[in-house]
Amino acid sequence: MNTKRTQILLTNDDGIQSPGIWAAAEALSELGFVTVAAPREQASGTSRSLPVTSDGKIKTTNLQIGSQEWETYAVGGTPAQSVLHGILEIMPAKPDLVVSGINYGENIGYSTTISGTVGAAMEAASLGIPALAVSLELPNVDEDYLSYSREHDFSTAAYFTRFFADRILRTRLPFDVDFLKIDVPYDATPQTPWRMTRIARHPYYIPILERTGSWEDYGRIGAYMELKPNEVEPNTDAYVLRFNRMVSVSPASLDVSSRVSLNKLEKLFRRS
Numbered sequence: 001m002n003t004k005r006t007q008i009l010l011t012n013d014d015g016i017q018s019p020g021i022w023a024a025a026e027a028l029s030e031l032g033f034v035t036v037a038a039p040r041e042q043a044s045g046t047s048r049s050l051p052v053t054s055d056g057k058i059k060t061t062n063l064q065i066g067s068q069e070w071e072t073y074a075v076g077g078t079p080a081q082s083v084l085h086g087i088l089e090i091m092p093a094k095p096d097l098v099v100s101g102i103n104y105g106e107n108i109g110y111s112t113t114i115s116g117t118v119g120a121a122m123e124a125a126s127l128g129i130p131a132l133a134v135s136l137e138l139p140n141v142d143e144d145y146l147s148y149s150r151e152h153d154f155s156t157a158a159y160f161t162r163f164f165a166d167r168i169l170r171t172r173l174p175f176d177v178d179f180l181k182i183d184v185p186y187d188a189t190p191q192t193p194w195r196m197t198r199i200a201r202h203p204y205y206i207p208i209l210e211r212t213g214s215w216e217d218y219g220r221i222g223a224y225m226e227l228k229p230n231e232v233e234p235n236t237d238a239y240v241l242r243f244n245r246m247v248s249v250s251p252a253s254l255d256v257s258s259r260v261s262l263n264k265l266e267k268l269f270r271r272s
Helices: 019-028 079-090 109-114 116-126 155-171 237-242 262-270
Strands: 007-011 033-039 058-065 068-075 097-104 131-136 179-184 194-196 205-211 219-225 247-252
Touching: 007 019, 007 079, 019 033, 019 097, 019 155, 033 079, 058 079, 068 079, 079 097, 079 116, 097 116, 097 155, 109 237, 116 131, 116 179, 116 247, 131 155, 155 179, 179 237, 237 247
Parallel strands: 007 033, 007 097, 033 068, 097 131, 131 179, 194 247
Antiparallel strands: 058 068, 179 247, 205 219
């Protein structure tokens, strides 16, 4: 009989101290052994980046989460780099599943590609490991997404993290589904319905410049959120999360090729 215990690598982009990652850790521990390797500092918006400026230092820390003491690994790097360090030197064997989250704030539409939460899942998927990226919608995402506020209840997002992690471990993902992106409404409960969605062709977070002086003064690219029901299709992550108030589950592929006829496109460009 095979008694090998399921190995799960858990990371995030909010940093090792985020309450969201600990909610996920407790939920996932029911499925197997969870190794927590996450960025030492806040790393939101880093996508799948592997900057050469990261120091790669790893600090081991014991934290008390619920009734269990966890040995965790704070990595001097991005979420994607945390995944690589976790696989290449922290874990004794390749994980059966990589989970990224639970993120402070939803990752929706075009903004998905900016997300460090999603970037970590992409990094795992590029190595052939099933992955899950989970985010919790915030009532005031522009104010709270960089915080470690404990006012937000991650229990429902943790429930869906465990639910879909269990399904992936049991059934595996089909071809061209390299990872799942899950976004949970802030007012959801475990009884809230979930729906498979496409990623909306919409920016969701609209970039704005925050600068009051000259170019030599402090300048930051901020964002505001604007979304109207008639701007997005009903079967997308944006619509299902914001207007249906349901859990959005988006199957995602690393194949970023356009879904067009290559022959027709080639003929278009060969026209004289």
